[in-house]
Amino acid sequence: MIRTDKLILVSHDPGLLEHWKKALGSSKALCLSQFSALSGSELPVGATVWIDGDLPGLPAWKEPIWASLLRTSHIVCTSSMPKNVAAIQALDAGCSAFVHAFADFKTLKQVQQVVVSGQIWVGRDLMQQLLAGANKAGAMITEMDRGWDVTLTSREKEIAVLAANGASNKAIAANCSITERTVKAHLAAIFEKLNLTDRLQLALRVHGIN
Amino acid sequence: MIRTDKLILVSHDPGLLEHWKKALGSSKALCLSQFSALSGSELPVGATVWIDGDLPGLPAWKEPIWASLLRTSHIVCTSSMPKNVAAIQALDAGCSAFVHAFADFKTLKQVQQVVVSGQIWVGRDLMQQLLAGANKAGAMITEMDRGWDVTLTSREKEIAVLAANGASNKAIAANCSITERTVKAHLAAIFEKLNLTDRLQLALRVHGIN
DNA sequence: TGGCATCCTGTACTTCAGGCCAATACCGAA
DNA sequence: TTCGGTATTGGCCTGAAGTACAGGATGCCA
Numbered sequence A, B: 001m002i003r004t005d006k007l008i009l010v011s012h013d014p015g016l017l018e019h020w021k022k023a024l025g026s027s028k029a030l031c032l033s034q035f036s037a038l039s040g041s042e043l044p045v046g047a048t049v050w051i052d053g054d055l056p057g058l059p060a061w062k063e064p065i066w067a068s069l070l071r072t073s074h075i076v077c078t079s080s081m082p083k084n085v086a087a088i089q090a091l092d093a094g095c096s097a098f099v100h101a102f103a104d105f106k107t108l109k110q111v112q113q114v115v116v117s118g119q120i121w122v123g124r125d126l127m128q129q130l131l132a133g134a135n136k137a138g139a140m141i142t143e144m145d146r147g148w149d150v151t152l153t154s155r156e157k158e159i160a161v162l163a164a165n166g167a168s169n170k171a172i173a174a175n176c177s178i179t180e181r182t183v184k185a186h187l188a189a190i191f192e193k194l195n196l197t198d199r200l201q202l203a204l205r206v207h208g209i210n
Numbered sequence C: 001t002g003g004c005a006t007c008c009t010g011t012a013c014t015t016c017a018g019g020c021c022a023a024t025a026c027c028g029a030a
Numbered sequence D: 001t002t003c004g005g006t007a008t009t010g011g012c013c014t015g016a017a018g019t020a021c022a023g024g025a026t027g028c029c030a
Helices: A014-024 A035-040 A064-072 A084-093 A105-116 A124-144 A154-164 A169-176 A180-194 A199-206 B014-024 B035-040 B064-072 B084-093 B105-116 B124-143 B154-164 B169-176 B180-194 B199-206
Strands: A007-010 A030-032 A047-052 A073-079 A097-100 B007-010 B030-032 B047-052 B073-079 B097-100
Touching: A007 A014, A014 A105, A047 A105, A064 A073, A073 A084, A073 A105, A084 A097, A084 A124, A084 B124, A097 A105, A105 B105, A124 B084, A124 B124, A154 A169, A154 A180, A154 A199, A169 A180, A180 A199, A199 B199, B007 B014, B007 B035, B014 B105, B030 B035, B035 B047, B047 B105, B064 B073, B073 B084, B073 B105, B084 B097, B084 B124, B097 B105, B154 B169, B154 B180, B154 B199, B169 B180, B180 B199
Parallel strands: A007 A030, A007 A047, A047 A073, A073 A097, B007 B030, B007 B047, B047 B073, B073 B097
Antiparallel strands: none
């Protein structure tokens, strides 16, 4: 089921290599203990490369070396201490999967199958995190779009912009020729309308940060 | 391999039902032609439900009816005209997969396997879109790291980002497991290095406003 | 004309942010 | 081993920000 001639396992941990070989049912997979060995050898086109993300000396995903590898093969990145940030970086670079290095046999086999069929495999937790991110990113655009000032009066808008750009109450008062007290009143009204607590929140809203 | 007694297919299109049955190799799956039939019948716990997303009268994913279904079974949502927005909504609601209704047999079978093992299956295109979204949401922090933070220590950067996003000293202290006093010390150092006066200026600098 | 919204101002209070002075602990470099 | 950079915390103080509770003035609309 799994073509052993196109399976490459890279880890400095003999136990992990053994785990993978058993899981994938391929005793004859090519095992490498250093990343440099991988970049040096010529890969068979269409190979699947399992890489131990905890391998010392692993280049950053930005490095061009990865681009050439990814063009000709599927890369499965693993880690014994999976972190979502690392996973996103790896997948964004072009990896086909990110999975716990010592996941159970069934899962690893499934990963292999999904990957060789050209799809991307991602674990449940990370998947849900990605969805949350997609929702946040999408909701922001549709919801927040320049709507922060619709409920504000023109005077309030004026003061909101000044405050959002770092002006103190005193400076705003001078700029608008009103009392500092009045500035506070306007800001209180602004916070109430926009459901904010302070001028920093206001700044983030006005500048579209969140 | 696939338990036919726990497989439920829901579509008003006989051709699609046939396609699924062939793909999943289960001639005896329970076929329903209306969503109402699904909500009425009691599902076997752990069932896998394939739903035709183009089915007329399908309730919105927000509806509570889905919650109860998702508690006891895996739901695979499909569409003949897949749109990423719809896919994200479905997956976010709790579906285990979103796939083209008439995908090839091999893919559909793979989806089924992934889903029954408790994972989430997502097609390559959508997956990459999600990754892009995750990057956009998270990238602000990593990408805006241009210039403003070169003189800061890693700890200072951490605190600067939190403060610039509206966190109070107390909140930062809790987040970093340090004293509020220490937060103030770090912020003082940050202001000194960046030649700023307060956290609002910091927010503007960090977010590239001025 | 009587509400209603907007704009303006006052006093008093609480909370928070930031400045100033000072100290301890760790670690790597000279 | 001393020295400088970093991380940590303390107390004390001032001023800014924000809230609560008050009003007064204008203009608009039913």
